[in-house]
Amino acid sequence: MTEFPTAFTELVGALRQLPSVGPRSAERHALFLLNAPAAVSERLASALTAARAEIHPCRQCGFYAQGADSLCSICANPQRDAKLWCVVEQASDVIKLEKSNFFRGLYHVLGGRLSPLDKVGPEDLSIAKMEVRLKEAPPAEAILALAADAEGETTALYLAPILKNAGVKVSRLAMGLPAGGGLEYADSVTLGYALSGRREL
Numbered sequence: 710m711t712e713f714p715t716a717f718t719e720l721v722g723a724l725r726q727l728p729s730v731g732p733r734s735a736e737r738h739a740l741f742l743l744n745a746p747a748a749v750s751e752r753l754a755s756a757l758t759a760a761r762a763e764i765h766p767c768r769q770c771g772f773y774a775q776g777a778d779s780l781c782s783i784c785a786n787p788q789r790d791a792k793l794w795c796v797v798e799q800a801s802d803v804i805k806l807e808k809s810n811f812f813r814g815l816y817h818v819l820g821g822r823l824s825p826l827d828k829v830g831p832e833d834l835s836i837a838k839m840e841v842r843l844k845e846a847p848p849a850e851a852i853l854a855l856a857a858d859a860e861g862e863t864t865a866l867y868l869a870p871i872l873k874n875a876g877v878k879v880s881r882l883a884m885g886l887p888a889g890g891g892l893e894y895a896d897s898v899t900l901g902y903a904l905s906g907r908r909e910l
């Protein structure tokens with residue numbers, strides 16, 4: 710088999726690490742970058758370096774924030790309703806919910822969900838951080854926007870008493886979310902229905 714330059718093979722290999730990039734599209738992207746003006750790949754390289762260096766979890770909610778120990782743009786926005794929280798698994802869920810435009814409160818990003826099989830326990834999620842937040846500035850209501858599967862249910866059942874003991878009304882997203890999937894599989898309209906039709910726990 711023909712050997713290509715090592716740097717080319719490495720570039721294709723690096724691109725293949727990305728989700729939904731198979732061998733063919735990795736090769737296509739690599740060829741594009743090699744043929745495009747140098748500024749294109751320089752921009753990509755510096756954006757990657759800057760994103761890794763500058764983006765940190767928000768010190769309050771865990772979403773992406775610019776700079777270490779900073780607040781994200783949602784937590785820093787005084788227009789947001791601090792009395793309403795949405796508890797989500799991943800930072801990507803926040804992006805999804807923000808795009809749906811239905812939610813005007815604050816978030817709490819858990820960083821995953823409880824999964825005894827995968828040995829993910831409460832200490833692996835940002836639950837202790839949530840409890841600190843509950844002491845400092847508890848909301849009136851918290852919506853648990855967790856996946857509609859067994860692990861999402863387990864996580865909801867674990868979180869509900871903690872929130873209720875802090876005097877918080879707890880609700881879960883209404884049905885309509887795809888079974889077994891996280892929020893990333895729901896479209897904006899479905900998410901909007903799920904939010905407005907949430908049920909109290």
Ligand SMILES: [Zn+2]
Nearest residue numbers: 767770781784
């Ligand atoms: Zn935040």
